[in-house]
Amino acid sequence: MTAVNEIPLATSAPTGHGHLKRDLIGLAIISLFAVLGYLVFPNNLALLTRIIAILLLVLSLDLVTGYCGVATLGHAALFGSGAYAAGIAAVHFGITEPITMVVIGAAAGAVAGLLSGAIILRGHGLSQLVLSIAIIHLFHEAANKASTYTGGSDGLSGIAPDAVFGLFQFDLWGRTAYIFGIVLLLVVFMLLRQLVQSPFGMLCRGIKEDPVRISAMGASVRGTLLKMYTISGAVAGVGGALTAISTQVVGLDSLSFTMSAEALVMLVLGGTGSLYGAFIGTFVFMFFEDFVSAANPFHWLTLVGALLIAVVLCAPRGIYGTVVERLPSLWRRRS
């Protein structure tokens, strides 16, 4: 509270240039970490690529939960749809050009987003959550039953994407996949920064705070949310397609309730409504899942649980949100 009061003007004076500069800095930081990841963990590129795919899912969730205030535990439905669509296109229809696969994944994700949005947005609060859980189970079951196309519980294997631009083969070490993922992430990130600062993004933030006020201004709440859900689906679909391309298999876990819930945990850990929080939350969670669990396979989930409780109770705006909130006053104290 006090921290907010101390910085009335500094953060929100908006100029087109200020935003662009901040976004470019964000872009530079992401690129820096991407290069570091490549150099420091050359043997773990597959894992890093997986993190990028999950990150796309968490970013997509941030669009509907963080920016619009829609609660959902079924967001992996959008991700999995993208993954299966890209995989099925490759395996059953011979569409193995990777960028086309990403576009197909995005389109399938968008359709899944539109569909689940149309259902989830009928409810409010708790009923939204229940509807979203129903949706992820329906999607999961549909993929399970349509085993001719999806491979059912065995998963869909045999995805063999072409070289990127006909030049860069997907190699055994996952270098091409990693770079492909990073480029996708940078492009999506730039587009989303544009989106959340646009008039449309402002409208969504308004809906999150007070939908009645928005409708009193003459804007359609449902229409706006559905659009955002569709965009969110496209982003999750890109993440799904990236998994299909990089791992060359798609499993039912990509359409699971667990994955949906984990994505929400990552978002809450990092902080909603900023895009940057999604990065931090995803990395912290995946770090625990992969490195802490390797060190201590029995207690990593306990640690994640403890961390989550600590964040929710002590830093309800998430790690990123809290740092941003407290930083200016710390800064002032030092100078």
Place this chain on the structure above:
Amino acid sequence: MSADFVFEVDNLEKNFGGLAVTRNVTLAMRPGDRVALIGPNGAGKTTFVNLVTGHLKPDSGKVRLGGNDVTHFKPTQRVHHGLVRSFQVTRLFLDMTPEEHIALAILQRSGKSGRMAGNYISHPGMLFEVDELLSTLGLTAMRHMKVREIAYGQQRLLEIALAMALRPKVLLLDEPAAGVPQSDTGRIEEALSKLPGDLAVLMIEHDMDLVFRFAKRVIVLAAGEIIFDGSPTDVTRDPRVREAYLGSYGHDRNVA
């Protein structure tokens, strides 16, 4: 002649369970009208606004805007037809700045609020109009502060600014001065006096001084029914109005 009216309500009825909250309410307004809607607490004033704006569904009756029947329109469509309201309890976006609020309203009015690229700052003419509205309401100094950080009186002014930014033909103000310290009501009154001359305004208000200065016509609602519709000078003398208020306004015009 009904063609002169921008806003007409015919025989509006609403019951909540067994409680009749709106009973056979009929009224009409012309461009430029300044009407005060008064009545004791619980008389059904806010409910009337909600029925007219489409936030509640009437049991029967009709609402017309500029001669068009809008009874079955959604709230958003009614806004597009020029009917705008403010809220009795401020409804604003706490994490946005006054500038963003007004910009969003202007974008919405001009059909650009769905644009997915660019920034509101870059829209031509936008800053000029935002500046003008902010200075009209004395909010220029806090234009970049978050709404949660500004005083409630200023938030009330922003409510009015938002309504004005939508350039309505009919404006319904639900107690614009409610919760504003006495020292700041002057600002609100000043803002009201700057409303466009051809706009039809219906203001719900308890502060009788404000009502007498603002309105050329007063409508009194009691228990869901219009019991008086006439000039401000006659309202205090009307026996039914006195009865409805237990005589309080008849003797003392300064009741807040």
